[in-house]
Amino acid sequence: MITYQDFLKIPQDDRHIGEFVRSVIENHKNSDLYKTAKVADDYDRCRNTTIMQYQKMITLVTGQRVPDKYAAVHRSTTNFFNVFTTQLNQYLLGNGVHFNEDQSAKLGTDFDQRLQKLGKSALCSGVAFGFYNLNKLTVFSALEFAPIYDEETGALAAGVRFWQIDETKPMRATFYEVDGCTDFMWTKELPDNWVRIDDGVFMRPKTRYTWKTVGDAKDRADGTTEIVDGAPLAELPIIPLYANPHKQSELVGLREKIDCYDFILNGFEDDLDNAQLYWMISGAGGMDDDGDLQRFLDRLKTNRVVAPGDDQSVAPVQVEIPYAARETLLERLNKQLYRDAMIMNPEDIASGATTATQIRATYERQNVKCDQYEYCVLDFLHELMRIAGIDDEPTFTRSTIVNVQEEVQTVIQAASYLSEDYITQKVLTIFGDGDKAEEMIAQREADGIDRITPEQGQEEQNQEEQTEV
Numbered sequence: 001m002i003t004y005q006d007f008l009k010i011p012q013d014d015r016h017i018g019e020f021v022r023s024v025i026e027n028h029k030n031s032d033l034y035k036t037a038k039v040a041d042d043y044d045r046c047r048n049t050t051i052m053q054y055q056k057m058i059t060l061v062t063g064q065r066v067p068d069k070y071a072a073v074h075r076s077t078t079n080f081f082n083v084f085t086t087q088l089n090q091y092l093l094g095n096g097v098h099f100n101e102d103q104s105a106k107l108g109t110d111f112d113q114r115l116q117k118l119g120k121s122a123l124c125s126g127v128a129f130g131f132y133n134l135n136k137l138t139v140f141s142a143l144e145f146a147p148i149y150d151e152e153t154g155a156l157a158a159g160v161r162f163w164q165i166d167e168t169k170p171m172r173a174t175f176y177e178v179d180g181c182t183d184f185m186w187t188k189e190l191p192d193n194w195v196r197i198d199d200g201v202f203m204r205p206k207t208r209y210t211w212k213t214v215g216d217a218k219d220r221a222d223g224t225t226e227i228v229d230g231a232p233l234a235e236l237p238i239i240p241l242y243a244n245p246h247k248q249s250e251l252v253g254l255r256e257k258i259d260c261y262d263f264i265l266n267g268f269e270d271d272l273d274n275a276q277l278y279w280m281i282s283g284a285g286g287m288d289d290d291g292d293l294q295r296f297l298d299r300l301k302t303n304r305v306v307a308p309g310d311d312q313s314v315a316p317v318q319v320e321i322p323y324a325a326r327e328t329l330l331e332r333l334n335k336q337l338y339r340d341a342m343i344m345n346p347e348d349i350a351s352g353a354t355t356a357t358q359i360r361a362t363y364e365r366q367n368v369k370c371d372q373y374e375y376c377v378l379d380f381l382h383e384l385m386r387i388a389g390i391d392d393e394p395t396f397t398r399s400t401i402v403n404v405q406e407e408v409q410t411v412i413q414a415a416s417y418l419s420e421d422y423i424t425q426k427v428l429t430i431f432g433d434g435d436k437a438e439e440m441i442a443q444r445e446a447d448g449i450d451r452i453t454p455e456q457g458q459e460e461q462n463q464e465e466q467t468e469v
Helices: 004-009 014-029 032-044 080-093 111-125 255-274 289-303 323-341 356-362 364-388 404-413 420-430 434-447 454-468
Strands: 057-059 065-067 127-132 137-140 145-149 156-163 171-177 180-186 195-198 201-207 210-214 226-229 238-242 277-282 313-318
Touching (some): 004 145, 014 156, 014 180, 014 195, 014 201, 032 080, 080 111, 080 323, 111 137, 238 364, 356 364
Antiparallel strands (some): 057 065, 127 137, 127 238
């Protein structure tokens, strides 16, 4: 691992800093963090590494293991990991972050979308990084950002973001320090406005971070907004968001079970493709495995005609596919994956009329898991708010499945003990319209609508019945 103290030891000139940045990138690509993030990214994109690289092998009579060139090899992949990370991330962040005051001026109008992207990346890789600059959050994944930690404090002291859109295109990198960032490029051609610091290595001088905008677009003749640099900070404006207290990818502990599920599922497909049909050939001792026998099978599949010799006979032998055992094991693995991932399986409440208590019990494991994730997100937000100069307390509304009728009935029964504003907020949240609560409260007050409690409603009904009598 390369640390910030290693950076302080090198000569602080452009050439040595450029060499240091390149070494940081190479070191990061060889780290466990990067390798795990790469595998997790493949599983998240439904390109499960193990099954995609799987090759069936056979053992010859000589003991040599060689690839089985004639067996069917399906490579269907399951989407478990993407489902788990997406469900957990959206469960907490799907409704956005709630502040007591509007913070869009300091965090950007698309802050919730960027935070969701950051959280998804953190769950996959174990950590992701949020860069705050010019009132906006930029997301760096572990596949594009190499962190440089301080040996003494363990804090993130610097970092390198790197990218290359194609092997034939230049390698780019940005070195982030407390007082600004420096761009580097590895290419054979001299870019405009860049300085050559070594053979094929170019640099743009360090630029300070921008923290705020001053004035309005109409204040300038050219229709633009004036931007000014903020005062240098005493810390790096890049904050790590960890997926869990272990600071590791959510794939850890699940990959082996996902691989097992993939192997069984694909083995099932392979058996169906081969139909588990074998041919028993008598009097064919002179036929070799790789030549004569294979040509015989090829002709059989093509012409569907068998023409044995005088002393030969051919008979099909069909083996029953072990269906029930595989189905049972797949079902067991499916349940085990959801249990180990601590994610609610919608199939558990998909059938029949489920009460609110049963739904809450189904969510219990996911709530416990999400509590840990929420602490990590709050740690990130508190650091971000401190850098952005925000004095507020963020809260979340988790996205859950509810028995709407039962939940609303519960609120109505307790209406006499609750304020009208709270009831409006609660009922609209149950219906998924919690963001309209303030508008509805203002409209109700403007229209002068009074709340009728259940007792009042029953009393009015009794009076109407007595009047009719």
